[in-house]
Amino acid sequence: MPGWFYLLLLWISQISGKVVILTGATGVLGRSLSHAFLQTPLIAGVYAGYRDVTKLELLPKHALLNPFALDLEDVTVGLETIGKIISKQVSNEIVLINNAAICPVGMDRNTLRHTLHINTLCPIIISKSVAKYVEKYNQINEEKVKLSIINISSGDGELVYLQTAFKDELLKIKSLVELEDFILTLHNRNCNDIVYSNGETPCYSLSKALLNRFTVLFSNEIDQTNTRVVSVCPGNFMSSMTASEELTDLHDLNTVTAGIHSVALDWKYNTGLFYRFGEIIPY
Numbered sequence: 270m271p272g273w274f275y276l277l278l279l280w281i282s283q284i285s286g287k288v289v290i291l292t293g294a295t296g297v298l299g300r301s302l303s304h305a306f307l308q309t310p311l312i313a314g315v316y317a318g319y320r321d322v323t324k325l326e327l328l329p330k331h332a333l334l335n336p337f338a339l340d341l342e343d344v345t346v347g348l349e350t351i352g353k354i355i356s357k358q359v360s361n362e363i364v365l366i367n368n369a370a371i372c373p374v375g376m377d378r379n380t381l382r383h384t385l386h387i388n389t390l391c392p393i394i395i396s397k398s399v400a401k402y403v404e405k406y407n408q409i410n411e412e413k414v415k416l417s418i419i420n421i422s423s424g425d426g427e428l429v430y431l432q433t434a435f436k437d438e439l440l441k442i443k444s445l446v447e448l449e450d451f452i453l454t455l456h457n458r459n460c461n462d463i464v465y466s467n468g469e470t471p472c473y474s475l476s477k478a479l480l481n482r483f484t485v486l487f488s489n490e491i492d493q494t495n496t497r498v499v500s501v502c503p504g505n506f507m508s509s510m511t512a513s514e515e516l517t518d519l520h521d522l523n524t525v526t527a528g529i530h531s532v533a534l535d536w537k538y539n540t541g542l543f544y545r546f547g548e549i550i551p552y
């Protein structure tokens with residue numbers, strides 16, 4: 270490809286393309302998603318959030334890949350960087366993918382508090398901040414930027430795994446403020462009153478169920494002409510999260526990535542819903 274043609278394509282993608290901001294980019298799914306978005310026409314840049322600098326070598330080498338430090342233990346620095354990315358960008362859409370998560374075994378107050386912080390509260394904080402940055406950008410710029418928020422959830426976050434009384438309690442929550450307050454007090458509760466099928470990782474199940482509730486509530490509160498919020502269950506695939514389990518229904522990583530890629534980029538996947546391989550999962 271002649272150099273001028275490559276530069277033209279780069280320029281076109283920058284004025285009409287999408288910018289992807291991805292958390293947990295150095296994990297198994299994060300790396301695969303980074304690679305897939307970098308192969309996609311009209312992607313103007315992939316901003317890859319990482320917490321461990323020694324894992325940067327795992328990311329694909331590409332002119333449009335921009336790693337940035339994002340540690341969910343303290344999101345302050347990462348959020349500042351995201352603010353700068355959005356204020357400077359010249360694309361027509363931001364795609365935020367809340368992918369980073371932990372999946373600890375067992376249940377005690379600290380494990381629950383920590384899991385809810387990383388898997389639920391951080392995606393909420395980042396999503397709210399990104400939505401504010403985009404709103405601010407749109408107030409001062411003529412060219413409006415759209416926003417897609419993709420929450421990487423899990424089949425474990427389906428409501429069927431929650432105790433009926435708890436499920437009713439959760440469904441009564443009607444605003445994001447109420448949900449945040451609710452999450453902040455949950456570690457004081459007995460897990461057996463919350464999660465129906467404890468399994469080995471009840472904190473994880475709960476954190477993903479709450480992430481899905483966030484998808485619904487935030488979607489109701491945003492301007493849906495410009496912003497969309499969806500949850501995606503990737504399906505099961507081999508990573509540190511599944512390595513210790515005897516799962517027989519593991520999916521190929523390319524299939525998993527393709528399922529998320531299409532939902533992330535196509536607005537036919539409606540706001541407020543929960544998808545697996547492009548199909549709606551009841552929530």
Ligand SMILES: NC(=O)c1ccc[n+]([C@@H]2O[C@H](COP(=O)([O-])OP(=O)(O)OC[C@H]3O[C@@H](n4cnc5c(N)ncnc54)[C@H](OP(=O)(O)O)[C@@H]3O)[C@@H](O)[C@H]2O)c1
Pocket residue numbers: 292293294295296297298299319320321324339340341342367368369370371387421422423424502503504505506507508509510511
């Ligand atoms: N594997 C499955 O079968 C499966 C099934 C359903 C849903 N999911 C979801 O898929 C997503 C990706 O998981 P994965 O399977 O790819 O697991 P993974 O390889 O362990 O990736 C998790 C990512 O989260 C990052 N992370 C964890 N704590 C963090 C923190 N405090 N600050 C910043 N980043 C942090 C990790 O950073 P490091 O790279 O530094 O470790 C890693 O990049 C998760 O949301 C998970 O719940 C996975």
